[in-house]
Amino acid sequence: MYKIARRETTKRLAMLGGLALIGFAPSPFRLALAAQTNNVTFVDVATAAGIQFRHDNAATAEKYLIETMGGGCGWIDYDQDGLFDLYVVNSAATKAYKPGKPLRAALYRNNGDGTFTDVTERGGVGAEGLFGMGVAVGDYDNDGFPDLMVLGYDRCILYHNNGDGTFSDVSKKAGVENKGRWASSAAWFDYDNDSRLDLVVANYVDWTPETNHYCGDKGPGMRSYCHPDVYHGQAPTLYHNNGDGTFTDVSKSSGVGAKPGNGLGVVTFDYDNDGWQDIFIANDNMPNFLFQNNRDGTFTETAYLAGVAVSGDGHSEAGMGVDAADIDRNLLSRLRQ
Numbered sequence: 001m002y003k004i005a006r007r008e009t010t011k012r013l014a015m016l017g018g019l020a021l022i023g024f025a026p027s028p029f030r031l032a033l034a035a036q037t038n039n040v041t042f043v044d045v046a047t048a049a050g051i052q053f054r055h056d057n058a059a060t061a062e063k064y065l066i067e068t069m070g071g072g073c074g075w076i077d078y079d080q081d082g083l084f085d086l087y088v089v090n091s092a093a094t095k096a097y098k099p100g101k102p103l104r105a106a107l108y109r110n111n112g113d114g115t116f117t118d119v120t121e122r123g124g125v126g127a128e129g130l131f132g133m134g135v136a137v138g139d140y141d142n143d144g145f146p147d148l149m150v151l152g153y154d155r156c157i158l159y160h161n162n163g164d165g166t167f168s169d170v171s172k173k174a175g176v177e178n179k180g181r182w183a184s185s186a187a188w189f190d191y192d193n194d195s196r197l198d199l200v201v202a203n204y205v206d207w208t209p210e211t212n213h214y215c216g217d218k219g220p221g222m223r224s225y226c227h228p229d230v231y232h233g234q235a236p237t238l239y240h241n242n243g244d245g246t247f248t249d250v251s252k253s254s255g256v257g258a259k260p261g262n263g264l265g266v267v268t269f270d271y272d273n274d275g276w277q278d279i280f281i282a283n284d285n286m287p288n289f290l291f292q293n294n295r296d297g298t299f300t301e302t303a304y305l306a307g308v309a310v311s312g313d314g315h316s317e318a319g320m321g322v323d324a325a326d327i328d329r330n331l332l333s334r335l336r337q
């Protein structure tokens with residue numbers, strides 16, 4: 001037995017919540033709801049905490065599609081002192097964009113007193129030259145120190161945590177460069193229950209600088225970014241952890257890479273409670289993927305059967321992120337896109 005929340009329902013609830021909080025159409029009921037629920041506030045302490053990082057969107061008049069994406073970030077307790085440290089991802093120079101100084105990602109060590117120290121250089125995790133899209137944290141070699149998988153356009157970087165404050169780029173040796181694909185996000189999970197983390201990567205579209213179409217009206221300042229439908233989608237990648245520091249690309253044999261998607265978000269969870277991890281991929285403007293784990297190294301794509309491929313009225317949605325959680329504590333996960 002399984003149960004997945006209808007995304008339309010959750011989306012409407014989210015919209016209702018948003019309306020209440022920002023005071024749109026402020027009925028007395030909504031204002032009362034806001035007064036009850038809006039009792040948590042946040043203060044931006046980034047500057048005071050010593051986090052100086054600024055993401056560069058690398059925007060140009062050429063309107064490269066990769067310029068439309070943010071970099072993402074992740075918490076990682078890389079030195080295992082019990083305090084979460086912060087890794088933030090950046091873009092890079094392109095054929096059309098030449099920044100004044102080289103761009104890099106950043107690792108900030110949590111000092112435990114509300115401040116952070118930039119330890120990128122010592123850590124060796126700057127990812128210079130990578131047009132980054134996101135990061136996934138996981139201890140793939142079970143040595144007790146979490147490692148960094150940095151997603152990016154045309155390639156990815158796997159940084160192995162050496163346990164002494166430094167990391168090594170092992171992408172090539174590990175076989176997870178994801179070369180030639182536009183990786184937008186990824187998740188570490190153990191799909192074959194061998195206690196070693198495997199990796200699923202959501203890929204976006206086959207855009208390249210050489211195939212950068214002109215979209216929008218002709219004329220100075222009239223060019224716009226293209227819709228992703230202008231390009232072909234890319235299938236997700238599934239890497240199996242061989243247990244010796246290397247991975248095997250099992251996208252084809254597992255069925256996960258059987259058809260192209262426009263993946264921007266991925267979450268792994270056991271949606272049918274059979275003890276085997278399944279995969280959901282949020283696709284941009286095309287039906288989503290739900291890969292049911294067949295417990296034999298293969299997956300079956302069941303998004304339509306499970307009711308999570310398209311919206312309630314049958315339209316594809318602009319899926320750009322997804323999470324799963326047991327929000328009503330009935331031990332069944334619900335999807336939120």
Ligand SMILES: [Ca+2]
Pocket residue numbers: 076077078079080081082083084085110
């Ligand atoms: Ca730490």
Ligand SMILES: [Ca+2]
Pocket residue numbers: 138139140141142143144145146147161
């Ligand atoms: Ca590790």
Ligand SMILES: [Ca+2]
Pocket residue numbers: 189190191192193194195196197198241
């Ligand atoms: Ca595994």
Ligand SMILES: [Ca+2]
Pocket residue numbers: 269270271272273274275276277278293
């Ligand atoms: Ca399952």
